[in-house]
Amino acid sequence: EDKVVQSPLSLVVHEGDTVTLNCSYEVTNFRSLLWYKQEKKAPTFLFMLTSSGIEKKSGRLSSILDKKELFSILNITATQTGDSAVYLCAGGGADGLTFGKGTHLIIQP
């Protein structure tokens, strides 16, 4: 059975801090690892990772995949209150996506 585990489940930090969110996966016929940010209605796509060791960056967010150790991290530097959200990671395999339960990130002013 495919499994994606995210940690921590919840995280509260102060504005300006740097956070690292973790995602480990066991996905049959693994193809890609996706990160989403969910604030209100629908998850917003952040990154898709397919290759190990290559960092993807978008502004203050960055992510990297380790296909040997089967995990990915999402880094957010200089956090802002607008970064408060649930961050989801999903492993893409042959039969679709397996989502983790998400990390609920709260940024305090």
Add this chain to the structure above:
Amino acid sequence: GAVVSQHPSRVICKSGTSVKIECRSLDFQATTMFWYRQFPKQSLMLMATSNEGSKATYEQGVEKDKFLINHASLTLSTLTVTSAHPEDSSFYICSASDRVVHEQYFGPGTRLTVT
């Protein structure tokens, strides 16, 4: 716990036919189910929200007569794509939420290809 399944995982159909996708919560009662559509490397687009026993609430721009949603029980919701066209080809994902925790648990998705 909190497993959501979708069936089928992949379906190919001819233009003009209808396709039904099932979303089931396997070990909890889903008072609310959400249906999303995703294009490659894009955000999930919320199509509709359905509460058990009541009519679904569709997002703006989503045709309710084309995407029929039924949430007849606390463990099953179905999405029927009626008179499917090639532009309906996409990855459809459902999620389910229970009354207690309010977290969303996502299904694995269904890839629809309309030829």
